[in-house]
Amino acid sequence: MTTRNLTSEDFETTVAENEIVLVDFWAGWCGPCRQFAPVYERASEAHPDIVFGKVDTEAEAQLAGAARITSIPTLMAFKDQVLVFSQPGALPAPALEELIAAVRALDVEAAMRDAEASHERMGA
Known part of the structure; x- marks a missing residue:
């Protein structure tokens, strides 16, 4: 699979409907x-089984603002709809x-x- 452009219209759906989604925020x-x-x-x-999106x-x-992007490129990784990685800088x-x-x-x-469990042990 090649990269695909993501917009505010399809970002959430893409993350929700795919097990792993990587997103490159760029300009x-x-x-x-x-x-x-x-x-x-x-x-x-x-890695054709992974969605590689670009914003x-x-x-x-507006989407970049909602994602709190302050530096580009920023790469985010979602697995099972959970943000598991977010880091600025080109890898x-x-x-x-x-x-x-x-x-x-x-x-x-x-x-x-x-x-x-860690949160509970800290008394929060």
Whole structure:
């Protein structure tokens, strides 16, 4: 699968209907965004079972604001509708592959249970 443009109209549906969704928030004037684009595209071709979305922050300013994007590129990863990764900066190909492997391996329900238990132990 290749990357696909996401908009405010299809962002939530895309995340809800797919197990793993990676989203690259970018802009055409952003040099690091342009450098990251081919790395992201190659990863999308290597992992056709994952949705690789792109959000043009200029065209989708409201969506970028809702996602609290303050720096681009920013890469987000969703698994089972849960945001499991969000980081600004262009990743090199090996780091992107490590991220993909980590997201695939992540047990979201177990991670959420662990987080709740930790929260309770802290007395919150």
